[in-house]
Amino acid sequence: MRKNIAEFIERNKAEILAFWETLVNMESASADKEGVDRTARFLEEHLRKLGAETRVAEFEKGGDGLVAVFGKDRPGKPVAFMGHFDTVFPKGAATARPFRIEDGKAYGPGVLDMKGGVVVLSSVARFLEESDFSDRPVVVVLAGDEETAHRYSSMGKVFSDEVRGCAAAFNFETGDRNSGLVVGRKGTAVFTLSVEGVSVHAGREPRKGRSAILEIAHKVIAIQALNENDEGMTYNVGTIEGGVVPNAVPDRAEIVVDVRYLSSSQLDVVSARMREIADTTYLDGTRTTLSRTVGIPPMEKTPENERLFEFVRRKALELGQPEPWAEFSGGGSDSAFSVSAGVPTLDQMGVRGEWNHSDREYALVDSLFERIALVAECVMDLERFAPHFE
Ligand SMILES: [Zn+2]
Structure with missing residues (x-):
């Protein structure tokens, strides 16, 4: 039976926010390998408990990455969820400025870029598991050294290898304050x-x-x-x-x-x-x-990315959410790797907010739930974007 995402969110709101708080309060500066690796293990455990098969991509110098696959024997082409859990803030930042919510805005290092996005994707994965979703596998790939452009790791290759053949990829990078979604990046x-x-x-x-x-x-x-x-x-x-x-x-x-x-x-x-x-x-x-x-190669703006955007835009309107628009961004992301692996990709799917990479960074709390609903609905209906027998 298809479960209702709104009901799921309502029932788990407090728990989802608590998970966001825990994640933001974990030190994970890109340069702090120990902190990043600890966060990788924490997330691995979390996703494994939700039902995924997991593996940590270990690196000698760069922060470890994480791969988690839900329902690997399901019939359809997989859908990929991408992102990172390292932040630009130095070790100690999470202790100095822990997670807090004030007037509907969440604060704390990486709350927007992009621990909020990690919460969105893991909540969607949990919802799909609880709903006995059986259309296709869900492949989660998360980097621990995105903010340093994978200088000391081969995480770019992990992204390419793991997402190749997917029907679509969503990158949960820092969302725009308004509703811009990214179809290409320099x-x-x-x-x-x-x-x-x-x-x-x-x-x-x-x-x-x-x-x-x-x-x-x-x-x-x-x-x-x-x-x-x-x-x-x-x-x-x-x-x-x-x-x-x-x-x-x-x-x-x-x-x-x-x-x-x-x-x-x-x-x-x-x-x-x-x-x-x-x-x-x-x-x-x-x-x-x-x-x-x-550094990070360009995310080329392909017609398939634009088609995926159009699919998501319609879904947002059906849900009564603000209408997204397509953007081309000057900043790089790991979507470069999924697009070059031939996977239609939409980026900037994370929580919405402003001022990432600065102490003023904040995320709009409601947008966390908005994005969970949007992505869950898109994945459940992905058959319309990428039919099984095309
Ligand atoms: Zn980021």
Whole structure:
């Protein structure tokens, strides 16, 4: 028998909020592997008790991730729930600013980004289990090092491998204050340019010196000027350092540049432009080296993502919820991995709120229940989006 989600929420409200509180109060800074790993085990236990088969994706340096599968023998293509449980806040933040609710808003480190989303997805999974949902498996994949772009783990590959073949994926990242849902995101690449010059005493023979700072200043201007090509790519020289003392011509300077781009092919264009600027010498006698770290790849905006959005939009209206709209975001997320694995994906499905990554972060408490209802209804009716025999 199909159970009623509204009745489920009403009956379990206090318990769901208590779970949110427990989760927010667990220290899980991305850099605090011990805290993140403890949270992974806590969530593993929680999802296992709800009926999932679970496994922890262990990493030596990066925070552990988690995979949980409900109903793996069910017939339909699985649906994937994605997210992360690490936060940008340093160890100790949860003790200093524990979970609290005031005027319908919940506060605490990661309450919005995205422990609220973890509560939404685990509540939906619980509801489906209690309703004897039998259409398709539900695959939950959660990272413990999303906020550091999986720098020390292969969690990106875990996402791709686990969600490949799914009918649809919902990423429970930080929801918009209003009702925007994300169908595409830019990718991020980070470039470091280091300039070597020639150091001499600033007073005695300054003309014999070669200022690394002067050389890098030209390069900063050249890089920032790339923003004038309006092709959706953005360049930001985010940090600069160099020199040692005021009375010497500096022989060293370095900048780190954050670049956002729309598609994998644009990464080649971006890299070529950065290479050209690195190789252009404005001040003879200086030498520049360039290195690139690829961050999270773009979540490409596919027609299938838009079709999934349309399905969810209609469902929201049927439920009498505010009408969502489709957004393209400049910030990366793990949806990049599900889209590149060929899975229609909708992102920003978590609780709604504002100011993530800051102490002002808050989440709208009612939106937690709103999203639980929306996702539960979408999953129960997913046959309409992805028929068994297509
Ligand atoms: Zn997040």
